[in-house]
Amino acid sequence: MRLSIGRSYLVAPHCVKSSRLISSSSSKPQIPLFLRPPNHSIKLTDLHKWYNWAKTLNSSVGSSFVDTDNGPDSTLLNRELKWLVQDAVEDKSVSSELGNEIEQNPKLGLRNVRLKVGIEELYRLWKQRIDERRPFQYIVGCEHWRDLILSVEEGVLIPRPETEALVDLVGKVVLDNEALREGFWVDLGTGSGAIAIGICRILEGGARVIATDLSSIALAVAGYNVQRYGLQDLIELRQGSWYKPLQDVRGKLSGIISNPPYIPSDNIFGLQAEVGKHEPIVALDGGSNGMDDLIHLCDEAAVMLKPGGFFAFETNGEDQCKLLVNYMENNHKGRFCNLKIVSDFVGIPRFTTGFLKEAI
Amino acid sequence: MASANMLWNSAKILGFPVPLASNGRWARFGCTFRHHPFEGSFFFNLLRSNCSSSTANSVWNDKEYLALSDEELMRQCEMDTFKASGPGGQHRNKRESAVRLKHIPTGITAQAVEDRSQHKNRASALARLRALLALKVRNLVDLEDYSPPPELLQILPLKSTIRPPECGPQIGPNNSKFLPGMQALLDLISTVDGSVADTAKLLGLTTGALSRLILSDDALRMAVNDIRMSKGMKPLK
Numbered sequence A: 001m002r003l004s005i006g007r008s009y010l011v012a013p014h015c016v017k018s019s020r021l022i023s024s025s026s027s028k029p030q031i032p033l034f035l036r037p038p039n040h041s042i043k044l045t046d047l048h049k050w051y052n053w054a055k056t057l058n059s060s061v062g063s064s065f066v067d068t069d070n071g072p073d074s075t076l077l078n079r080e081l082k083w084l085v086q087d088a089v090e091d092k093s094v095s096s097e098l099g100n101e102i103e104q105n106p107k108l109g110l111r112n113v114r115l116k117v118g119i120e121e122l123y124r125l126w127k128q129r130i131d132e133r134r135p136f137q138y139i140v141g142c143e144h145w146r147d148l149i150l151s152v153e154e155g156v157l158i159p160r161p162e163t164e165a166l167v168d169l170v171g172k173v174v175l176d177n178e179a180l181r182e183g184f185w186v187d188l189g190t191g192s193g194a195i196a197i198g199i200c201r202i203l204e205g206g207a208r209v210i211a212t213d214l215s216s217i218a219l220a221v222a223g224y225n226v227q228r229y230g231l232q233d234l235i236e237l238r239q240g241s242w243y244k245p246l247q248d249v250r251g252k253l254s255g256i257i258s259n260p261p262y263i264p265s266d267n268i269f270g271l272q273a274e275v276g277k278h279e280p281i282v283a284l285d286g287g288s289n290g291m292d293d294l295i296h297l298c299d300e301a302a303v304m305l306k307p308g309g310f311f312a313f314e315t316n317g318e319d320q321c322k323l324l325v326n327y328m329e330n331n332h333k334g335r336f337c338n339l340k341i342v343s344d345f346v347g348i349p350r351f352t353t354g355f356l357k358e359a360i
Numbered sequence B: 001m002a003s004a005n006m007l008w009n010s011a012k013i014l015g016f017p018v019p020l021a022s023n024g025r026w027a028r029f030g031c032t033f034r035h036h037p038f039e040g041s042f043f044f045n046l047l048r049s050n051c052s053s054s055t056a057n058s059v060w061n062d063k064e065y066l067a068l069s070d071e072e073l074m075r076q077c078e079m080d081t082f083k084a085s086g087p088g089g090q091h092r093n094k095r096e097s098a099v100r101l102k103h104i105p106t107g108i109t110a111q112a113v114e115d116r117s118q119h120k121n122r123a124s125a126l127a128r129l130r131a132l133l134a135l136k137v138r139n140l141v142d143l144e145d146y147s148p149p150p151e152l153l154q155i156l157p158l159k160s161t162i163r164p165p166e167c168g169p170q171i172g173p174n175n176s177k178f179l180p181g182m183q184a185l186l187d188l189i190s191t192v193d194g195s196v197a198d199t200a201k202l203l204g205l206t207t208g209a210l211s212r213l214i215l216s217d218d219a220l221r222m223a224v225n226d227i228r229m230s231k232g233m234k235p236l237k
């Protein structure tokens, strides 16, 4: 894994908020549960006991999380519990046996099943899920995103389903304009590496992708995911603030994609506990109106893209999308073209996209 | 059990234009749909002989729905997402990612089982929609010098006397190529008014062999029985 460390971010204007600095950690990324060896063995009845205990915990939640901060209800928690079982067992048929089968045929319970985690740990993990609202994805150490399974852990943003569409947007752009399939594409603030890996696969090897982040943990996790998908020769990871580590490709980029922090600082406090208490603030807080980073990304896009180059940024919704389009039309008059607002899968205007004008 | 602040929300897909609900919306295909609600399914009878694509008033050939790419098919759909209120995106960690697709030209809806990724939900809803289109959308077949299309030949047992050897091994219900073959088979059965014996003759099979093929797949069996019952025949068992 290449990791060119751009020290320049230390003086970048976007790091002045001390809360956004994260201590660099040298620890190795964790292996997601589903990839661990099945080193534990247990009677199916004992697993069943744990499963019923966890379900009781889930029903005790009822709609209380929904009411406090729009968190998960018991239905959702039960679904997550099933996914945890899927990831923790070696033999996939166990999931269905834990349902009705074992109750109808108690003899089934005598057989041993192999687990990737000890039973005491399973009790501890589900307690964390409910008592601490620890995100499910940190518990299993992965998130299913598009057709990928990405490793995630504390310190790295869990990629969101809305963001999947950024990859489709890139796919559409290069279909219309094959020339853009080549050259350099960047994913700024790559987190788990989701976007970088997604676009690298959709560009089918034609382009070099550079993924950047300020966070060392994010880069370590992104590196792990890049390796797992065998893309280490096509995706380069660089540390630093936004465009700082990219000065060698200034004016040469075919595409700039980013999902930067965009939540207005005032909203951080009221976030769903899974997000506000567990995900890195540096991945979420976009300054007073949430647009500090987005504006910076737009300003520099004008000098970083090559003529005809494409950009797509995720935003907080309609207001930010419109503000960005207005900003680009007014502050960068005549530089960009084809500015568009694209909605996410639930119909919320979510992305601002466009092209740097071709030189005449 | 859904909490009160969630709702099904219709959305356009990725900014693709979705035609507005009005009667003229599919006029550009020059087709007319006859709507036969029958036990919850819809049959669209179209004359395939009218299908020459060069004429201005050519008939949209329904079979082409299955030939469309995922994106093209998606453009004919409205997507419903089980959506919670709120700003979404970075604010949120919740997986109500169920997806329901409504195919506007036919009104058929398909819902996906819930997967752990949104992308796969969409893919599985599309796969279900394709299966439903094959099962529910009927084209009238021209019986004069009928010769079965290759997709139908592929799903026939090898002992069919009209099946050329270059067709390869028989394709079964678990293969995605089974769908277009099944659609062609249902078109033929409905054109001969549900008669398994007549269909078998046209396909070079014994009635028994064709019955076994039909009974090998539950969805196919039910679709055949729907057709038979609509023509006043007894269902196959």
Ligand SMILES: C[S@@+](CC[C@H](N)C(=O)[O-])C[C@H]1O[C@@H](n2cnc3c(N)ncnc32)[C@H](O)[C@@H]1O
Pocket (backbone or CB within 6 Å): A014, A015, A157, A158, A159, A160, A163, A188, A189, A190, A191, A192, A193, A194, A195, A212, A213, A214, A215, A218, A240, A241, A242, A259, A260, A261, A262, A282, A283, A284, B090
């Ligand atoms: C909302 S997260 C997006 C992560 C990932 N791209 C995704 O979509 O799942 C924003 C990312 O930007 C990174 N970030 C925040 N400030 C940054 C800066 N000044 N320069 C580079 N990356 C930054 C955070 O560490 C975080 O990984």
